[in-house]
Amino acid sequence: MxxxxxxxxxxxxxxxxxxxxxxxxxALLFIAFDLSRFEGLFSQQSIGLGxxxxxxxxxxxxxxCFLLFRELQHRSASLSFLEQIQKVFSNALFVxxxxxxxxxxxxxxxxxxxxxxxxxxxxxxxxAAVCLFLFSSFFTWKRLISYQKTRSVARFWSxxxxxxxxxxxxxxxxxxxxxxxxxxxxxxxxxxxLLLSFNLKWVAYLNLVQKGQSLLxxxxxAACTLFMYSELSTLSSTRFxxxxxLSGNLVVFSLxxxxxSYSVISLLVVTFNLPTSSVFEQKFGDLLLFQRINEVIELGxxxxxxxxxLLEGSQSSTASDAACLDIFSDQDSGIHHxxxxxxxxxxxxxxxxxxxxxxxxxxLYFQNINLKKIxxxxxxxxxxxxxxxxxxxxxxxxxxxILLKKVSDGFEKEMVDLxxxxxxxxxxxxxxxxxxxxxxxxxxxxxxxxxxxxxxKGLIPLSSLENDLCSVxxxxxxxxxxxxxxxxxxxxxxxxxxxxxxxxxxGASAAINMAQMKGVFQSLILTHPDPASFIALxxxxxxxxxxxxxxxxxxxxxxxxxxxxxxxARAGHCPALFYKSxxxxxxxxxxxxxxxGIIKSAGFYQHxxxxxxxxxxxxxxxxxxxxxxxxxxxxxxEFGYERIEAFLVKxxxxxxxxxxxxxxxxxxxxxxxxxxxxxxxxxxxFK
Numbered sequence: 001m002x003x004x005x006x007x008x009x010x011x012x013x014x015x016x017x018x019x020x021x022x023x024x025x026x027a028l029l030f031i032a033f034d035l036s037r038f039e040g041l042f043s044q045q046s047i048g049l050g051x052x053x054x055x056x057x058x059x060x061x062x063x064x065c066f067l068l069f070r071e072l073q074h075r076s077a078s079l080s081f082l083e084q085i086q087k088v089f090s091n092a093l094f095v096x097x098x099x100x101x102x103x104x105x106x107x108x109x110x111x112x113x114x115x116x117x118x119x120x121x122x123x124x125x126x127x128a129a130v131c132l133f134l135f136s137s138f139f140t141w142k143r144l145i146s147y148q149k150t151r152s153v154a155r156f157w158s159x160x161x162x163x164x165x166x167x168x169x170x171x172x173x174x175x176x177x178x179x180x181x182x183x184x185x186x187x188x189x190x191x192x193x194l195l196l197s198f199n200l201k202w203v204a205y206l207n208l209v210q211k212g213q214s215l216l217x218x219x220x221x222a223a224c225t226l227f228m229y230s231e232l233s234t235l236s237s238t239r240f241x242x243x244x245x246l247s248g249n250l251v252v253f254s255l256x257x258x259x260x261s262y263s264v265i266s267l268l269v270v271t272f273n274l275p276t277s278s279v280f281e282q283k284f285g286d287l288l289l290f291q292r293i294n295e296v297i298e299l300g301x302x303x304x305x306x307x308x309x310l311l312e313g314s315q316s317s318t319a320s321d322a323a324c325l326d327i328f329s330d331q332d333s334g335i336h337h338x339x340x341x342x343x344x345x346x347x348x349x350x351x352x353x354x355x356x357x358x359x360x361x362x363x364l365y366f367q368n369i370n371l372k373k374i375x376x377x378x379x380x381x382x383x384x385x386x387x388x389x390x391x392x393x394x395x396x397x398x399x400x401x402i403l404l405k406k407v408s409d410g411f412e413k414e415m416v417d418l419x420x421x422x423x424x425x426x427x428x429x430x431x432x433x434x435x436x437x438x439x440x441x442x443x444x445x446x447x448x449x450x451x452x453x454x455x456x457k458g459l460i461p462l463s464s465l466e467n468d469l470c471s472v473x474x475x476x477x478x479x480x481x482x483x484x485x486x487x488x489x490x491x492x493x494x495x496x497x498x499x500x501x502x503x504x505x506x507g508a509s510a511a512i513n514m515a516q517m518k519g520v521f522q523s524l525i526l527t528h529p530d531p532a533s534f535i536a537l538x539x540x541x542x543x544x545x546x547x548x549x550x551x552x553x554x555x556x557x558x559x560x561x562x563x564x565x566x567x568x569a570r571a572g573h574c575p576a577l578f579y580k581s582x583x584x585x586x587x588x589x590x591x592x593x594x595x596x597g598i599i600k601s602a603g604f605y606q607h608x609x610x611x612x613x614x615x616x617x618x619x620x621x622x623x624x625x626x627x628x629x630x631x632x633x634x635x636x637x638e639f640g641y642e643r644i645e646a647f648l649v650k651x652x653x654x655x656x657x658x659x660x661x662x663x664x665x666x667x668x669x670x671x672x673x674x675x676x677x678x679x680x681x682x683x684x685x686f687k
Contacts, residue, residue: 012071019068023132026061031124033057035117055171061128062168062251065135070161073139077368078413081202082210082217084144088137089217092224095126095133099231102126123235127244130228134255137221138164141262147202147412148319154407156196163189167251177247185250186257193258197265203273205414211270218270222263229256303327303430307338307399310391310426314401315340317422318415321383322404324351327430328397342404346381351402353379354386364388366420368411371404385410389419391427398427464657465489469496469561473656474682475664483678484510485625486517490525494561497525497534500680501554502573502625504595509547510678516545517552531556531569531610535593539571543600551595555623559684565614566621571596574626577641579648581618586645589613615686620656622648627679631667639670656683 033054076084102122109118142157149157167189175182206214232252235244246253307327315323322341329336339347353375355361369386383404391399401423403411465472474487484503489496499521503510520541528534534556542552555573559566568576572595575588591609599607615621624644631639647666651659660683668675 016071019071023064023068026064027128030057030061059168059171065131069135069139084140085214085217088140089221091133092221095129096224098129137259144202145196145199160192167254170250189254190257194261197262200269203269215270218263218266225259306429311338314419314422317418320403321406324402327399349379366416382406384408387411389423391423393427393431471656471685473660475660476680478678479676484514485678485680486514487680487682488521492529496559497529498557500623501552503552504550531558531567532608535569535571535608536605539596539604543597546597551597553595565612567610567612569608569610577622579620586649619686621684623682625680627677631671633670634672639667656685659683
């Protein structure tokens with residue numbers, strides 16, 4: 001990366017003022033030069049200045065623009081993605097308005113195409129404004145391209161900045177567009193700019209309204225930029241001595257190409273992401289809600305477990321190279337240290353260097369800290385940026401989190417906000433654990449758990465369905481306030497898709513995974529209803545979201561109204577029980593299949609079987625989770641598959657609602673009321 005500032009000994013504010021002054025006087029100087037050449041041409045007097053001097057002054061102005069906006073880029077670090085785009089849009093609109101004012105002024109004063117000193121000065125002012133806009137937009141696009149940047153992206157951008165700097169000085173060589181050297185240079189710069197333009201991770205974090213707004217803003221800014229290029233091209237072709245000469249100005253031409261290419265790619269990516277916006281927003285809202293629930297659920301965990309979870313989650317969400325966490329003891333017994341990606345000694349030296357630079361540690365909180373400015377190389381050992389966030393409750397600070405990255409400016413505003421929410425949750429969890437013995441806290445816990453249970457019940461569909469294809473009755477119950485068993489159904493035209501799942505574990509983590517599974521089902525069912533595709537894509541979608549040693553068993557059934565059959569896929573789930581009314585025979589539908597998340601590679605396809613079973617009127621299909629099968633009595637005997645089959649054969653004449661109710665009563669009676677697992681039941685009677 002080009003080192004920040006040519007005057008490192010000066011303060012940041014003074015450097016900005018000097019660069020603004022340099023930029024302003026450079027613009028005045030090349031305007032005065034062009035005006036002198038113009039006057040000398042008409043008075044037929046030579047002023048002793050040629051193309052090289054003209055190019056030198058132009059290089060000085062463009063270099064001052066580059067350094068000025070590179071120095072000012074930190075000011076937009078706190079802006080959201082949409083605010084960054086609005087900034088480019090407003091600047092483009094300003095230059096467009098300036099051009100229209102100039103054109104109106106020249107028209108009203110009857111200058112038209114007649115060149116005079118005023119006409120020349122106005123043209124040069126417009127050219128200077130376009131240059132300022134292009135360099136400002138260049139560093140604004142940098143902020144978007146650098147979002148969640150990797151080391152390779154940082155290196156590519158560093159090379160790109162050097163190439164733009166080279167393009168500025170290229171003006172001195174006095175090459176023009178049709179020279180092979182010029183074409184080679186513009187090809188290299190444009191290719192790298194196009195490659196960087198595909199780094200658009202920020203698009204995924206816009207909601208539907210923001211994407212619509214960004215489309216309009218980028219499209220308008222691109223149109224304004226094309227207008228600027230058209231105007232400058234016209235000036236280049238009509239001037240009989242050319243300070244404004246796009247055919248020989250590599251940097252301005254390159255910035256136009258980069259701006260338009262990034263705008264076009266952004267428009268395409270945002271447009272293609274519009275259909276997924278509503279699903280993303282719904283899933284994100286569900287996760288935020290369950291995150292709040294998780295704060296309550298995790299009260300019983302030890303502080304060490306909470307600290308490790310907070311450390312690992314923060315590092316993962318920010319792609320940090322190292323993370324360190326200090327937890328202050330509530331009994332003045334010292335500080336508990338936790339670290340990952342860095343040894344204890346190295347962490348202590350970095351922390352000491354950080355906190356010794358200021359007398360107020362608070363000033364370091366929530367800031368993207370540049371370690372190169374405050375720590376020596378032997379202390380930071382490759383780490384270039386840091387983020388310090390306190391673990392804070394309403395009563396006190398109970399710790400602090402330090403995240404480290406090996407790239408500069410590594411923590412964007414969205415990352416800071418996300419980690420801040422993690423630390424709030426973690427601090428509250430630790431604080432609540434310490435206050436668990438208080439009755440008031442227990443009452444608050446129960447109230448919030450009841451709320452969580454109601455929220456989860458809202459994610460489960462209605463317990464009965466009646467249509468021309470079948471009658472369906474279903475039931476669900478969690479052992480705790482919230483659980484991980486799940487079922488859902490959806491009509492796909494005249495056909496019916498049904499899924500039942502069982503998330504490993506219990507409580508909040510199982511409930512979160514259950515909510516994710518609901519989002520996956522609702523997203524895939526309309527595009528991939530066939531069982532093989534659904535199970536494979538569900539494994540791909542949900543596998544990376546599951547923690548290690550976590551998995552989801554699933555049974556997916558697709559009922560065809562026209563074919564009078566159903567196709568199913570079993571991903572490690574309990575086999576369904578099928579009863580043929582014509583023969584009075586019942587059998588379990590066993591098929592090969594592994595639970596979701598056990599194998600995360602494409603080889604998961606090899607473990608899927610999708611049998612097709614024809615059905616007739618009054619045939620029954622009973623689907624359930626292991627909470628039914630593994631229910632135990634006082635002698636630790638399981639209810640088992642045989643009892644389930646015997647029960648169904650005995651009650652086939654009942655309605656599906658009665659069968660569902662009686663099965664629950666049967667298991668409840670068998671266990672003596674001690675039922676300690678989640679369960680779900682669904683029974684179909686075909687028509």
